[in-house]
Amino acid sequence: MNIPRLEASVLTDRPRVERVPRSHLSLELGHLYMEDLLSGPDALRRHFARIRPWAEFVLGRYANRRVSTCFLVDEYFSRIRKPVELIPELLEAAEREGITLDYVARESACADAGQVSPAALVLERVVPDPPPGTDGTRPPVKETGWLTNSEGMAGTREPREAMAGSRGWSPPRQNDARLHSICVDVQLWDEPDGERRWSCAFLAAVWQLLRLGVLRDEGKAIVTPQRWPREKAYPDEWHDLPPVVQLSERAHPFAAFRTMTVLETRFSDVEAAVRLILGQVAVDPVVIGQIREQAGREGIDVPDELVRRVEHVFTDHL
Amino acid sequence: MSSPTTSEGLLAIGEIRTGFLHHSTEITLEEASDLLRLIPGEQVRYASRPRPYAVSPETLTGVDCTMPSARGRRVRGVGTVASRVTLTGGRVLQSCAYTTLVPSERGHRLPWSHYLGRPGAVEYLGRLEPDDAAAGFAEAEDGARGIGLGAIAEQAMNGVQASALLDGGLPLRAPRGSWRWAFQDGGSLFRFTVVPDGTRLVRLAVPGGRVDDLLDLVEDLALHDWLLGTVETILERAAPGSGSTDRMLRNVRPLIGHILHHWMPAARVRPELLPLWEALDRVHGLTRQWDISVDRVRDQLAVDTVTMLVDTVALLNDTVKMLGQEKPVRRRG
Numbered sequence: 001m002n003i004p005r006l007e008a009s010v011l012t013d014r015p016r017v018e019r020v021p022r023s024h025l026s027l028e029l030g031h032l033y034m035e036d037l038l039s040g041p042d043a044l045r046r047h048f049a050r051i052r053p054w055a056e057f058v059l060g061r062y063a064n065r066r067v068s069t070c071f072l073v074d075e076y077f078s079r080i081r082k083p084v085e086l087i088p089e090l091l092e093a094a095e096r097e098g099i100t101l102d103y104v105a106r107e108s109a110c111a112d113a114g115q116v117s118p119a120a121l122v123l124e125r126v127v128p129d130p131p132p133g134t135d136g137t138r139p140p141v142k143e144t145g146w147l148t149n150s151e152g153m154a155g156t157r158e159p160r161e162a163m164a165g166s167r168g169w170s171p172p173r174q175n176d177a178r179l180h181s182i183c184v185d186v187q188l189w190d191e192p193d194g195e196r197r198w199s200c201a202f203l204a205a206v207w208q209l210l211r212l213g214v215l216r217d218e219g220k221a222i223v224t225p226q227r228w229p230r231e232k233a234y235p236d237e238w239h240d241l242p243p244v245v246q247l248s249e250r251a252h253p254f255a256a257f258r259t260m261t262v263l264e265t266r267f268s269d270v271e272a273a274v275r276l277i278l279g280q281v282a283v284d285p286v287v288i289g290q291i292r293e294q295a296g297r298e299g300i301d302v303p304d305e306l307v308r309r310v311e312h313v314f315t316d317h318l
Numbered sequence: 319m320s321s322p323t324t325s326e327g328l329l330a331i332g333e334i335r336t337g338f339l340h341h342s343t344e345i346t347l348e349e350a351s352d353l354l355r356l357i358p359g360e361q362v363r364y365a366s367r368p369r370p371y372a373v374s375p376e377t378l379t380g381v382d383c384t385m386p387s388a389r390g391r392r393v394r395g396v397g398t399v400a401s402r403v404t405l406t407g408g409r410v411l412q413s414c415a416y417t418t419l420v421p422s423e424r425g426h427r428l429p430w431s432h433y434l435g436r437p438g439a440v441e442y443l444g445r446l447e448p449d450d451a452a453a454g455f456a457e458a459e460d461g462a463r464g465i466g467l468g469a470i471a472e473q474a475m476n477g478v479q480a481s482a483l484l485d486g487g488l489p490l491r492a493p494r495g496s497w498r499w500a501f502q503d504g505g506s507l508f509r510f511t512v513v514p515d516g517t518r519l520v521r522l523a524v525p526g527g528r529v530d531d532l533l534d535l536v537e538d539l540a541l542h543d544w545l546l547g548t549v550e551t552i553l554e555r556a557a558p559g560s561g562s563t564d565r566m567l568r569n570v571r572p573l574i575g576h577i578l579h580h581w582m583p584a585a586r587v588r589p590e591l592l593p594l595w596e597a598l599d600r601v602h603g604l605t606r607q608w609d610i611s612v613d614r615v616r617d618q619l620a621v622d623t624v625t626m627l628v629d630t631v632a633l634l635n636d637t638v639k640m641l642g643q644e645k646p647v648r649r650r651g
């Protein structure tokens with residue numbers, strides 16, 4: 001009798017990671033600080049009137065592709081306006097200008113989305129940019145709440161060197177400098193009353209990652225937009241509102257392969273910090289694989305680098 | 319983590335550490351998933367057969383340093399090292415830090431996001447000779463290694479051992495096992511060196527192997543080599559045949575309780591790599607030495623049991639005799 005070739009294998013289970021539907025582009029229709037929103041409905045209408053040509057231009061470029069629009073309400077640092085007043089104002093202002101607003105999100109959800117803190121998850125995925133000479137023998141600098149692109153900046157100087165300050169000045173150096181450096185330090189959080197307060201830049205980076213649909217907790221998507229019926233009144237408190245609210249019935253998916261954010265130039269520092277942070281975040285490789293596969297199926301090109309999926313337009317001629 | 323084949327990457331290098339989990343009992347798969355969740359929110363993979371095995375998610379460490387070289391060449395490399403921790407049988411902890419060395423397309427350092435887009439790879443800026451780098455890393459005792467993969471593996475292991483979920487107890491004392499390896503694509507090479515501090519160096523060249531699979535293979539070899547080394551150390555300590563039965567039993571009992579049942583060669587090696595495992599085992603003689611050691615433990619236990627029985631019987635006889643002598647005394651009382 002011939003003995004057949006015997007094969008047996010035991011494989012570890014593959015992680016189950018939720019897939020999310022994706023648009024081609026997530027377009028953010030500008031940003032306003034809470035104090036800007038105090039100026040009332042006229043200010044909002046002016047905002048959308050000025051952003052409209054940009055939105056139309058982008059939508060034209062993405063004709064026949066899926067684009068969803070969104071707006072982030074800045075209510076993490078102050079909550080002077082209530083959702084019950086502000087959201088109808090926003091909707092009305094956008095509608096009057098002929099702009100479809102698909103999703104409204106609250107910034108505090110980037111810090112705390114109920115079951116999970118997206119910001120805390122992102123912090124765990126930061127892989128700091130190593131200065132030349134980093135060979136892995138020294139344990140990574142304990143989290144200081146700062147992230148940098150350079151050596152000789154916040155948190156990277158050895159105590160011995162810091163004390164040598166009086167012996168002369170040595171310039172910081174950008175880790176990937178060619179000839180000259182542009183050194184940037186970004187604060188991610190502080191703890192004023194023993195409680196962690198995330199920086200605006202860090203929350204804005206988390207917001208970009210939510211729009212890219214790359215964050216998971218134990219394989220589950222952490223933010224799922226919830227439909228809000230038109231006739232239903234908005235709550236008095238922001239925390240009674242879902243993290244991301246879907247406003248228009250026929251909206252394309254909230255998450256997208258790429259994001260584009262149109263902003264006034266006064267936000268350029270914050271967004272430079274956002275790009276520095278995004279350049280040092282490594283997300284779950286399974287999610288990256290899923291996106292690659294999804295993009296391949298649709299015949300579109302998605303860069304390997306997360307930060308290159310994020311585009312900004314700065315203009316004051318909104 | 320993407321798993322490049324060695325052909326894509328020319329050369330993969332890594333270090334493995336093996337030791338007992340600092341906990342007095344074997345832990346369950348559920349506890350292992352909590353313990354190995356190195357990145358909150360990411361998942362631990364596990365299998366319960368043929369024996370419990372759990373793998374942590376991979377973490378990344380950035381490096382920008384000199385690449386290994388046997389001839390002292392100084393080539394700079396920039397990129398990330400992947401590390402993971404595994405737990406076998408709820409008891410044996412292994413950490414591994416590794417990376418694939420690939421040529422840079424540009425010749426100068428790029429923005430950091432570029433390297434995070436290719437996790438687990440270090441791009442070298444300049445001319446690197448894979449043979450020289452592999453030899454510098456995993457052949458010469460004192461070659462210039464440049465990259466601290468050992469330190470990264472140790473940090474990963476120490477991080478787990480420091481977990482509040484563990485009670486710090488040890489079933490028995492055993493030295494930490496240390497392996498350093500280099501895989502190259504193509505050719506056919508297996509060069510195994512043991513350096514005086516006990517570190518094992520392995521150079522392996524096979525055509526078209528996937529780094530993930532070869533890593534499983536070397537991890538499995540390192541695990542069994544460490545089990546064997548631990549049994550031998552304890553047998554030496556127990557000095558069978560010359561020491562007291564009591565001392566022998568005190569030393570050997572934990573071997574039976576904590577070590578012997580973990581021996582399951584090639585349990586998680588891909589079927590197509592089994593012939594390689596077997597060939598390596600033939601050269602290295604792991605299974606042969608293991609069988610001898612286990613036989614020695616069992617023989618010694620048998621001999622000691624017999625000795626103990628003989629002693630007990632003799633003692634009983636003596637007691638019976640004594641009682642016999644005592645009887646008249648009692649009668650007299």
